Amino acid sequence: MNKPLRRISLFCGLLVLALLIRTNWLQYVQAEELSTRKENRRVQIAQYATERGNIIVQGEPITGSTVTDGSDYKYKRTYKDGALWSPVTGYASQAFGATQLESLEDGILTGNDDRLFFDRTIGMFTGEKKQGGNVVTTLNRAAQQAAFEKLGTKKGAVAAIDPRTGAILALVSTPSYDPSSFAGNSTADGKAWNELKDSEDKKLVNRALRETYPPGSTFKVVTAAAALEHGVVKEIDDPTDTPEPYILPGTKTQLPNSHTGCEKASLNEALRISCNSVFANLGDKVTRDKMVETAEKFGFNNDKIDTPVRAFASVYDKKMGKDGNAQSAIGQFNTAATPLQMAMVTAAIANDGKLMKPYMVDNLTAPNLDIIEKHEPQEMSRPLSAGNAQKVQQMMVNVVAKGTGEKAKINGVTVGGKTGTAQHGEGNKKRPYAWFISYAENADGTSPVAVAVVIEDSEGTARDDISGGGLAAPVAKAVMEAVLNGQK
């Protein structure tokens, strides 16, 4: 009976061998994939096992961590003024994942980033608990608060940039949400999450970066820049050859103006009273391809604008016909822009034609506050020459001084701006969007702040009263004042 016994022993050996091969396969070959699967709750357990680092605004954290009991996750994220800052921070929820800065800088915040390896190793020997690093933002608390308070219950967004560096000073989206309300994984958190997720107001959407609107008349500054850059207009006070009424090229459609005096109006005058006919005419003369070229230099059609939170691409259609181009030149038709994009346009003009790459993380620090990565301001492009930029500035100042943007005036400060009231919806039936873009100037001619404000809807305002100048300009003014006051 020994021969079959030997074979059986071989068989038993093969069984054990199969198990050994399997365990090597699982624990060596597949280990990485299995340990990071989305179903694997260990990933999140580890994420919330140590105190998370903070997101910091002007030296003060706007986030925190608190210990929770009776859950797999030890620490829970807390937010100070959550609704105010959520467009910046995003959220980090035990049950519902993380977004925006909380997600993008997760490695630093949890302390798992490779650049913190040295700190972790030291901590292992000194017995210190693992800590997360901090994310220091460029935001300006006063500007953020001013924008948030001025928007109030209105649905809208504000983006403010320092034109000199590209640093984002304010990023507001209303109505907002408090990330603290669903940071844990209790039933109450789940309820809060579901309400937000299904909210008609799309509270979870960061309108400043992730929503595009037709920019309306605010886009006229881009058309003005293109007309100057491509030599269609040499002097801003020379009359143009715009007829009244103006017929869209290739059609029989009249393009109406809301103001009289647009016939053959100069560029300067046309911007002041916001003539549709003049800018549609100019856009047509510049031609579609050159309009696209300038718009793209301002950041349109770019889906990789990372602040580091990625902004949706703003659109200037590359394939439309002549009439579409003429309408797009006044910010209608297929043209769409995020509030950040319009803030970038304003910033480029205010910064004498130099567009700086927008960013909101100034530096990342280790738990011991050593800086491990610092953002250096970068030039993104030059949409227009310094001379032409100053011409556009001059026109924008005119708009605020004695045009549609008078509500943005600040005593003793040079302010340039442009209003916009964008039609949207089928047959323009929906309530229009109110836009305002503006910048303020220091005594030395440099500009510390450029703002874009969009108000999507404001209940209680009669339809005819909705205008960029009336609704959005005061918000922009408050933000600019906050920044200017902070400089003193």
Place this chain on the structure above:
Amino acid sequence: MSVVTNTTTIGAIELPSRRNTELMLLAFAVVIPIFAYANVGLAIHGELPPGMFVYGAGFAVLAGIAHFVVRRYAKYADPLLLPLATLLNGLGVVLIWRLDQSERLQNLAKRSFGAFSPSAPNQMLYTALAIALFAAVLLILKDHRVLQRFTYISMAGALVLLILPVVPGLGADVFGAKIWISVGGFSIQPGEFAKIVIAIFFAGYLMVKRDALALASRRFMGLYLPRGRDLGPILMIWAMSLLVLVFENDLGTSLLFFGMFVIMLYVATERTSWIVIGLLMSVGGAVVVASFASHVQARVNAWLDPFGCYATSGACEQVGQSIMSFGSGGVLGAGWGQGNSDLIGFAANSDFIFSTVGEELGLSGVMAFLLVYGLIIERGVRTALAARDPFGKLFAIGLSGAFALQIFVVAGGVMGLIPLTGMTMPFLASGGSSVLANWILIAVLIRISDTARRPAPAPAPSPDSEMTQVVRPS
């Protein structure tokens, strides 16, 4: 000089008994779990676990008793079996204790049953009982061949044990498998004991019938088919194992019994045709069952793609959790007490205890455990090879083959190599029946190996040789 022998040195004329080797190995087998225990305590609570030395001493005493009994009553037994079993049992208790500390499992138990009771003290108690039983087997069973007399009683006994869980009022349906009976607050898994009892029947029956099965056969399609009256009991076993599966939802036990039977049949008759027939029959049985029993289908699906049905099926979630446990352990493991294998849920300390090994001890730990199991199997097969009587050979190969199959089925199941069957890892998993039955199994193997390695008795002095010695050359 060699006449004066004492108990610690080995007589020069006898085979070495290797008892001192066993004692030394046993010391390791006791010390390693104690270190593991300390490690878990330090990792979870930051301090040495309470009563560490008391428990350690208790465990050492138990091992010492087992060793003493072997030294005294099974002098020539294989020296590896006892230390290996002790090591596994000791580490098993530590793993269970570690899972007892899991808040997650405590909360789960409170939610499901209203209260949480730790399993480690019970396991320690069962270990003590099991070692007492181990000693009792060695004391009572002086020669394994005695068991031949109980061939048919064993068959009846095994049947009764298997059927008990389906008897109304006695059986307990726990998580869908009807493999427990509960008597006065204790639950017993009769299947574990049936494993040993049925091996006695197989060995006894096959020893008697092996010639008939091997030789009195007709050739059919290149295979030697035995006569119906010899084949009858085999078909009966096959049917029985299917019935066990169908009525008790116990895929593992039926596979184990059938596999054990085929192995023993093959060894007894030395005919490969049995393997072929056995495989065909089990494939047939598996197909039939898989197409009727929904829970088997669920497990097959879970095996094919655990993450495809992860959110919708409990079976998939369990297997998926288990595989992720192994993957998260990686090469070196998270360390004792520092993994999250308790995410698997209520079966973490029984069916899925091997996942905790995978996560906390990593690839290296799992391989070490598999090799320890492999060594036990190897010593079992070697015992079968060394045994001089066919009954002993069959009995030993039956037990070790069953042990090997069980390891393969359980570990393969939790590692996603084969569909999950819901058996327990011998010595590691929490549960009294399993510990008791496996210690009995080790005792039986030790008894057979003792008989096998015992030096042949000196030839009886014959009158003739007496005569020749008288004539001395001068």
